[in-house]
Amino acid sequence: xxxxxxxxxxxxxxxxxxxxxxxxxxxxxxxxxxxxxxxxxxxxxxxxxxxxxxxxxxxxxxxxxxxxxxxxxxxxxxxxxxxxxxxxxxxxxxxxxxxxxxxxxxxxxxxxxxxxxxxxxxxxxxxxxxxxxxxxxxxxxxxxxxxxxxxxxxxxxxxxxxxxxxxxxxxxxxxxxxxxxxxxxxxxxxxxxxxxxxxxxxxxxxxxxxxxxxxxxxxxxxxxxxxxxxxxxxxxxxxxxxxxxxxxxxxxxxxxxxxxxxxxxxxxxxxxxxxxxxxxxxxxxxxxxxxxxxxxx
Numbered sequence: 001x002x003x004x005x006x007x008x009x010x011x012x013x014x015x016x017x018x019x020x021x022x023x024x025x026x027x028x029x030x031x032x033x034x035x036x037x038x039x040x041x042x043x044x045x046x047x048x049x050x051x052x053x054x055x056x057x058x059x060x061x062x063x064x065x066x067x068x069x070x071x072x073x074x075x076x077x078x079x080x081x082x083x084x085x086x087x088x089x090x091x092x093x094x095x096x097x098x099x100x101x102x103x104x105x106x107x108x109x110x111x112x113x114x115x116x117x118x119x120x121x122x123x124x125x126x127x128x129x130x131x132x133x134x135x136x137x138x139x140x141x142x143x144x145x146x147x148x149x150x151x152x153x154x155x156x157x158x159x160x161x162x163x164x165x166x167x168x169x170x171x172x173x174x175x176x177x178x179x180x181x182x183x184x185x186x187x188x189x190x191x192x193x194x195x196x197x198x199x200x201x202x203x204x205x206x207x208x209x210x211x212x213x214x215x216x217x218x219x220x221x222x223x224x225x226x227x228x229x230x231x232x233x234x235x236x237x238x239x240x241x242x243x244x245x246x247x248x249x250x251x252x253x254x255x256x257x258x259x260x261x262x263x264x265x266x267x268x269x270x271x272x273x274x275x276x277x278x279x280x281x282x283x284x285x286x287x288x289x290x291x292x293x294x295x296x297x
Contacts, residue, residue, distance in 0.1 A: 008152075008264065008265040008266050009262050009263065009264050009265070010043055010044060010151050010152050010178075010262070010263055010265060011041045011042050011043045011044070011260055011261070011262045011263075012042065012043075012044050012045075012046070012178070012217075012219055012240060012260070012261050012262075012263055013034070013037030013038070013040065013042025013043075013044065013045035013046070013088070013258065013259070013260045014037075014045075014046055014219065014221045014238050014240070014249070014251070014257070014258070014259050014261075015030060015033040015034065015037060015045060015046070015047050015048070015051075015221065015257075015258055016048065016221060016222060016223065016224055016236050016238045016251045016255075016256060016257045016258075016259075017029060017030070017033060017048070017051070017223065017224065017225075017256045018223065018224050018225030018234075018256060019051065019052075019053060019054050019055075019223060019225065019227075020054070021053070021054050023052040023053055023067065026051060026052045026053060027052050027075060027078060030047055030051050030052075030092075031078070031079070031082050033256075033258045034047075034079075034082055034086070034088065034090060035082070035086065036258045037088070037258050037259075037260055038086040038087070038088045040258070040260040041260050041262075042088060042260045043087075043088055043089065043112070043150075043151045044088065044089040044091070044149065044151055044152065044154070044178075045088050045089065045090050045091070046091040046180050046182060046219055046221045047090070047091060047092050047093060047182060047221065048093065048182050048183060048184060048221045048222055048223040048238075049093045049105070049158060049159050049182040049183050049184040049222075049223070050093055050094070050095055050105070050184055051092070051093060051094075051182075051223070052067070052075060052094060052095070053067050053095070054227050055184045055186075055223070055227055055228075055232075055234070056136075057130075057131055057132050057133045057135070057136060058130040058131070058132070058227070058228045058231075058232065059132065060132050060135040064136065065097075065103065065136070067095050068095040068096060068097035068103050069094065069095065069096070069097055070096070070097055071094055071096045071106055071108050071119050072108070072116050075092065075094055075108075076092065076094070076108050076110065076116055079092050079108075079110055080110050080114040080115070080116060081114060083110045083111065083112060083113070083114045084112075084113055084114025085114075087112045087113075088112055089109070089110065089111055089112050089149045089150065089151060089154075090109075090110045091107060091108075091109055091154070091156060091180050091182065092107065092108050092109075092110065093105075093106070093107045093158060093182035094106055094107070094108060095136075096119070096121070098138075102138055103136055103137055103138060104121040104122065104137055104138055104140060105121070105122040105125070105133065105136075105137045105140075105158060105159075106119050106120065106121045106122065106140075107119060107120050107122075107156045107158055107182055109147040109149065109154065109156060111149050111150055112149065112150040112151065113150070117147045117148075117149065118145065118147060119142070119145075120140065120142060120144075120145040120156045120157070120158070121139075121140030121141065121142050122137065122139070122140050122157075122158040122159070122160070122161060123139055123140040123144070123157075123161055123167060124139070124160045124161045124163070124164055124167070125137050125138075125139050125160065126159075126160045130188070130228060130231070130232060133160070144157075144167060144170045144171045144174060145171070145174075146171065146174045146175050146176045152177045152178055152265060153175050153176055153177045153178075154176060154177070154178055154180060155168075155171035155172065155174065155176025155177075155178065155179045155180065155216075156171075156179075156180050156181075156182070157171060157179060157180070157181055158181065158182055158183075159181065159182065159183045159184060159185065161181070162181045162183065162203070162206060162207050162210075162220065163206055165206075165209070165210060165213065166289065168210035168213070168214055169210075169213065169214060172210075172214035172215075172216055176216060177216060177217075177265050177268065178216060178217045178218070178219060178263075178265070179210060179211075179214070179216055179217070179218045179219070180219045180220075180221070181207060181218070181219065181220040181221070182221055183220055183221060183222040183223075183238075184222065184223050184234060185203060185222060185234065185235065186223075186227070186232045186233050186234035186235050187199065187200075187232070187233050187235055188231060188232060188233075189226070189230060189231055189232065189233050190231070196235070200235055200237055200253075203237075204220075204237065204239060204247075207220050207239075207241065208241045208245035208247070209245065211241040211242065211243055211244065211245050212243070212244055212245045212275075213277060214243075214277075214278075215243045215244075215268050215271045215272040215275070215277070215278070216243055216268055217240065217241065217242060217243060217263050217265070217267075217268075218240070218241040219239075219240050219241075220238060220239055220240075221238045222234065222235065222236050222237060222238050222251075223236070224236040224252075224253070224254055224255065224256060233254075235253050236251050236252055236253045236254060236255070236257075237250060237251055237252070237253055238250075238251040238257070238259075239251065240261055240263065242263070242267060243267050243268050243271040243272075244271050244275070248261055248263065249261045
């Protein structure tokens with residue numbers, strides 16, 4: 001006789017919000033929204049990328065380095081108190097000052113008892129118009145990370161990492177039950193709607209594909225709001241995907257939202273059993289993936 005399937009349900013809170021130039025205002029706002037998520041039953045709450053500030057990487061300005069802080073540090077200390085008080089896990093993306101002249105785009109994970117579990121440093125650093133991250137951030141050197149929290153084992157990746165299947169695969173193989181992507185991505189307000197739709201669909205599709213390929217839930221949290229003197233509209237659209245890429249929740253493109261959704265982590269075993277992509281991997285054939293490009297001849 002077959003044993004009944006083990007059910008492991010977890011309530012995920014996502015906080016999609018706009019930001020101002022005042023870090024303390026943004027921190028207080030995030031804490032208010034974490035509190036609202038917890039009141040709605042959330043057990044794990046994820047904030048967007050670099051939530052304590054405007055997205056400052058639109059320009060190369062040395063003054064912006066003053067926004068950075070130690071991790072652990074002031075923001076993680078404040079959030080640890082909130083996590084302990086509310087009994088929630090918090091995933092918090094911050095601008096890390098590691099040492100004089102050495103900075104990272106980093107996400108800290110705080111457990112439901114307020115303990116600091118560690119951090120993940122963004123591995124893939126973009127350099128595009130209005131996204132000059134290479135000016136500010138040293139690529140991560142901690143490798144890919146998972147965090148064993150009270151409610152689930154989490155994998156955290158950050159924004160530009162979401163375009164790379166290798167990052168999702170490795171983090172999943174390390175035991176992540178959920179992949180979280182704190183994000184800051186937007187549309188130039190000069191763009192046409194067809195281009196906007198194409199870009200958003202590509203962004204969502206690549207992350208849903210990580211869910212399918214790895215058989216895990218994916219949670220992506222983006223900011224909203226007009227920034228860069230109105231030249232950039234951050235497109236929100238935060239979403240949660242099940243392990244086969246189905247959208248369980250999708251946020252709006254222009255409204256602050258606190259959403260709480262219950263997911264069933266036992267779905268991973270079901271999808272991985274019925275669609276055994278991990279079983280059929282030919283790891284003996286994958287050596288070329290370590291090359292930048294494979295030239296003929």
